Amino acid sequence: MKFKPLQIIAHIILILGVLLMVVPIWISFASSSHDSVTILTEGMKFHIGDQLARNYNEVLNEKGGWSEEVTAAKMFINSFIMALGIATLKVVISAMSAYALVYYRFKLAVPIFWLIFITLLVPLEVRIFPSYKIVSDLGLTNSYTGLILPLVASATATFFFRQFYKTIPDELLESAKLDGANAWSFFIDFLVPLSKTMIAAMFIFMFVYGYSQYLWPLIMTTAEEYWTVVMGMKIIYTESYEGVALPRTAERFAYIILSMIPPVLVVVFLQKWFIKGLIQTEK
Amino acid sequence: MSFLDLKNVTKIYPNGTKAVHETSLSVDEGEFMVFVGPSGCGKSTLLRMVAGLEDITEGDINLDGKLMNEVDPSERDVAMVFQNYALYPHMNVYNNLAYGLKNRGIDKQTIEQKVNDAAKLLQISDYLQRKPSMLSGGQRQRVAMGRAIVRNPKIFLFDEPLSNLDAKLRIQMRLEIKKLQQKVGVTSIFVTHDQVEAMTLADRLAVINNGIIEQLGTPIEIYDNPKSLFVAGFIGSPQMNFLDGNLKNKTLSAEGFEIKDINSDHEGEVTLGIRPEHLSQTENGLINLKVDLVEQLGSDNLVYGQLKDKKDFCYRCPGNQTIEKNSNLSLNIDNNKYYIFDKSTGKRVN
């Protein structure tokens, strides 16, 4: 098989793209397997060193923080719970509100849709004080509920679901109605399976969004047991030993590599679904 | 009261379009009723009101003795076959058929039994595990029919279900639908704008124009005895010939000929209608036709030409007659088989 010049160029560009994505991750991984001192003195590494097990063991099990009680593993779990909660609720709520907007032809549907859409202009960072006030008045600081709840409304996902539902032919609804489906069963038996590709995609985006939250958990949590991965990253950076500020670079890299695992797992797990939906043209 | 009863049913859409005007109609149990009419005449609207998919602006619809106006479509026990079939794309054929039964809380075994029976009847047993996207047009059509049959509903509604099929398949499916309906015996309403489909399927036919039922009757009644110019022009293929004329003292004078002793006291401007198949060649006939074109269909010839006043005219004769292009034919109307309509109202006057 011969490659045409255009194909060769295309492949070179693609390979460069892959390298651009993969090399930094590899460097982080390779560097996480050396001694901190080696990295400080010799710079980042391309090959695997002999400290892999020690570094990762340390990151996962060493207790840190002011109370010397919180571990990285705990932070991963916290972030995972937070991201999972945000992604699940965002998808469920957006899918359902889009359903209401598209299929219930009440007069205010359009204004309400625009109202939801306008909230895109007011991200959490802008409304962080009122949000904090409400959450703390409700006594939800230092809780998973408090971490998740203010982030679960999503204009973007509502918008995408709405656009998708609008492409579903009316006859499908009518046909289902004649087959005895009610509003709820039409949603569960038709819209959900038909939009599963979309749901998988939204879930991935929203999971990564939730996982990478920084400001909100920072403000929300005072108890260390609710710290999240992104917060932890900062804390590990500033950690110092008895006056001697010795950055623990190798552990930092190990921590970064570990922190990537949950979102990667979600993507890998949902990708099957995602691609299945893309391959089967269900028209 | 008959099985399905429409009383003064009117539909005005929210944008003000009046799609159906005070229509009354009765359909008997087991009857095959066809709504036929040109595009936009309100056939689908009428059907959808029976299904409950459109609100009824005024009037009453009764099905099996119960007032349906406020009954939700899911409770009406009607089944509909849509033009584009509206199969459930994410379910396989089995589940497409089973869905309506599941919603009724029927137990699994009975569902399986019913689905298999329906599938056998429609010869789709081999495709039960396939998704609709993996079926041909004709197979999808069968699945759509199966979905309607399997529930054993009070009434079948068909909204132009054959219009997406190619000509040959359409004729085949038409036959199958008719056979199936006779076998299952379910009351059916079939909407079409194809008059051949309408004639062949119907026990009774409702010719609809501009939201009004112009005429209701068996196909033969309507063909033999059209009550208006519209019905006369719509039913019959090739179309009835229409000529201008004047009726006075029971004598009709048209361009180039006269007909005497007409069975009508109407006077004034009229339209004379003659079906192409109700003519035959004679010497010194009423009508002189200059032949432009002959279509040979085998069994018949369709002869197109012009009268003296350049009016287009069609004559249908048996296929064994040879007719030359540019020849002149002399034609007589068979057995007083002509129709006279008032020119301004379109109403039949003879």
Ligand SMILES: Nc1ncnc2c1ncn2[C@@H]1O[C@H](COP(=O)(O)OP(=O)(O)OP(=O)(O)O)[C@@H](O)[C@H]1O
């Ligand atoms: N949702 C609607 N809103 C407003 N007007 C409508 C609506 N649906 C149909 N109409 C109008 O009502 C009239 C009848 O429509 P209908 O769909 O019943 O026609 P039809 O006889 O089924 O035609 P076709 O053979 O093309 O399907 C048309 O003039 C159409 O424009």
Ligand SMILES: [Mg+2]
């Ligand atoms: Mg229609």
